[in-house]
Amino acid sequence: MVNWTNFDALDSYQALKNVDAVNVREVMSGESGAQRVKKYSVPMAEGMAYNYAAKAVDDDILAVLQKLSDEAQLTEKYEELYNGAVINTGEKRLVLHQLCRGQLGKDVVVDGVNKREFYQAQQDRIAKFANDVHAGKIVNGKGEKFTTVVQIGIGGSDLGPRALYLALENWAKTNHTLKMQAAFISNVDPDDASAVLNNIDVEHALFIVVSKSGTTLETLTNAAFVEDALKKAGVDPSKHMLACTSETSPLANNDKFLDSFYMDDYIGGRYSSSSAVGCCVLSLAFGPEVFARLMAGAHAADETAKEKDILKNPSLLDALIGVYERNFLDYATTAVLPYSQALSRFPAHLQQLDMESNGKSVNRFGEKVNYVTGPIIFGEPGTNGQHSFYQLLHQGKTIVPLQFIGFKDSQIGNDVVIEGSTSQKKLDANVAAQIVAFACGKDDENPNKNFDGGRPSSIIIGQQLNPETLGALLAHFENKVMFQGFVWNINSFDQEGVQLGKVLAKRVLAHDTDGALAVYSDLLEI
Numbered sequence: 001m002v003n004w005t006n007f008d009a010l011d012s013y014q015a016l017k018n019v020d021a022v023n024v025r026e027v028m029s030g031e032s033g034a035q036r037v038k039k040y041s042v043p044m045a046e047g048m049a050y051n052y053a054a055k056a057v058d059d060d061i062l063a064v065l066q067k068l069s070d071e072a073q074l075t076e077k078y079e080e081l082y083n084g085a086v087i088n089t090g091e092k093r094l095v096l097h098q099l100c101r102g103q104l105g106k107d108v109v110v111d112g113v114n115k116r117e118f119y120q121a122q123q124d125r126i127a128k129f130a131n132d133v134h135a136g137k138i139v140n141g142k143g144e145k146f147t148t149v150v151q152i153g154i155g156g157s158d159l160g161p162r163a164l165y166l167a168l169e170n171w172a173k174t175n176h177t178l179k180m181q182a183a184f185i186s187n188v189d190p191d192d193a194s195a196v197l198n199n200i201d202v203e204h205a206l207f208i209v210v211s212k213s214g215t216t217l218e219t220l221t222n223a224a225f226v227e228d229a230l231k232k233a234g235v236d237p238s239k240h241m242l243a244c245t246s247e248t249s250p251l252a253n254n255d256k257f258l259d260s261f262y263m264d265d266y267i268g269g270r271y272s273s274s275s276a277v278g279c280c281v282l283s284l285a286f287g288p289e290v291f292a293r294l295m296a297g298a299h300a301a302d303e304t305a306k307e308k309d310i311l312k313n314p315s316l317l318d319a320l321i322g323v324y325e326r327n328f329l330d331y332a333t334t335a336v337l338p339y340s341q342a343l344s345r346f347p348a349h350l351q352q353l354d355m356e357s358n359g360k361s362v363n364r365f366g367e368k369v370n371y372v373t374g375p376i377i378f379g380e381p382g383t384n385g386q387h388s389f390y391q392l393l394h395q396g397k398t399i400v401p402l403q404f405i406g407f408k409d410s411q412i413g414n415d416v417v418i419e420g421s422t423s424q425k426k427l428d429a430n431v432a433a434q435i436v437a438f439a440c441g442k443d444d445e446n447p448n449k450n451f452d453g454g455r456p457s458s459i460i461i462g463q464q465l466n467p468e469t470l471g472a473l474l475a476h477f478e479n480k481v482m483f484q485g486f487v488w489n490i491n492s493f494d495q496e497g498v499q500l501g502k503v504l505a506k507r508v509l510a511h512d513t514d515g516a517l518a519v520y521s522d523l524l525e526i
């Protein structure tokens with residue numbers, strides 16, 4: 001059995017308070033910096049590496065972080081999780097998203113159902129459905145092939161799948177495995193659905209209504225919006241609409257859908273890309289084999305997350321360094337900066353993953369904690385970000401730890417040498433330069449041009465963004481967030497904080513308002 005103890009009650013918490021801080025500028029300058037870049041690197045799944053040379057850690061701090069990991073029983077807690085313990089205490093649920101991509105420990109059986117088999121069976125059903133659509137065995141009312149798939153969902157039923165689709169769209173085109181174009185409708189803003197519908201050929205589109213709960217206002221509204229548009233276009237919605245939901249939801253077993261695919265309550269929305277939620281749209285877009293490759297990459301990362309030695313476990317190490325920065329260096333934010341245009345929506349996915357999971361003030365037993373928890377996450381692809389918010393990152397008063405992601409090869413492979421280098425080389429040169437500029441700064445007599453440096457970063461480096469490396473990236477961050485939640489002794493798997501706004505919005509629509517809500521409603525003429 002593991003002990004669920006508050007972070008500040010651990011010996012290693014006190015030890016971390018007393019460690020000697022590392023001056024990033026000093027250690028990253030000159031020969032010492034070059035040695036750190038070689039030394040402070042951990043292999044990740046699928047040939048990637050997590051390099052943390054420019055973080056404010058040294059061997060002494062790493063040793064205390066190892067003690068913290070052992071004392072807080074972080075890998076033991078992970079083991080409890082994948083073996084089926086009730087980790088989500090708020091909702092009294094198991095947490096099984098890793099089981100969608102492979103068996104990590106014991107069989108998890110609930111009410112006589114082997115959960116790994118259940119998730120695999122849904123993937124198999126989706127694979128058959130997708131293959132039949134691609135082969136023209138499942139067709140529209142006129143007997144014609146579907147060419148487009150549209151996901152209707154929000155939050156975890158949108159961000160992860162959308163980020164993954166965009167991450168692989170150009171890779172799939174290049175590798176001749178883009179079977180269907182995908183589009184996404186999430187916002188209840190009518191312009192979102194209208195713009196997507198205006199852009200696609202509705203007669204040849206399949207729409208997946210994705211909602212774990214089957215009760216989300218935005219998604220149900222958009223599903224009805226699309227149904228209405230299909231009817232107006234003279235198309236039978238039941239031949240074009242699918243459902244992806246949990247078996248107990250109001251959307252389940254509904255014959256107004258062409259077919260339905262299921263996840264369950266043990267998969268949190270922001271962790272659901274590996275379940276039917278991501279499987280459906282990605283298998284239709286890229287083919288089931290590509291989804292299987294994505295899952296294989298994620299499973300490989302899940303396996304490395306079992307390692308007790310933090311120097312061999314990149315997600316655990318990343319988590320612990322993040323905790324050190326958050327609780328002892330007082331850094332409140334983290335920027336995710338992928339030097340890959342394909343990862344344009346990955347920061348948005350990580351924003352939900354991290355902030356919805358670890359934006360908590362009470363521990364897993366509902367008691368207030370006396371330390372800070374999850375950081376604020378934001379980010380944009382480089383080099384675009386360099387010409388936007390990097391000014392503050394370089395010279396602002398707030399130090400923001402940076403998570404870079406970079407690849408040696410492009411996805412499309414089309415490149416040109418201009419002034420002696422390809423665009424890919426320019427991209428990679430920029431990320432290398434940024435890490436050193438942030439860490440080492442530059443002295444200048446003119447204070448306006450002076451860079452203090454000392455701004456910590458890490459980088460995940462891979463050969464190319466493909467299904468395997470993308471899967472490993474996805475799981476790396478999920479596992480990082482999980483380990484951090486374990487350190488803080490919070491429940492990373494519920495999200496009560498999003499409820500209040502929803503309840504009040506329903507009251508506005510029912511005209512049951514008072515106080516400030518009434519005045520705002522009047523101002524907006526609702």
Ligand SMILES: O=P(O)(O)OC[C@H]1O[C@H](O)[C@H](O)[C@@H](O)[C@@H]1O
Pocket residue numbers: 154155156157210211212213214215216219269270356495498
């Ligand atoms: O999939 P659904 O049940 O429609 O939920 C969609 C999203 O809405 C909720 O409000 C939560 O904030 C998210 O965690 C969830 O992913």
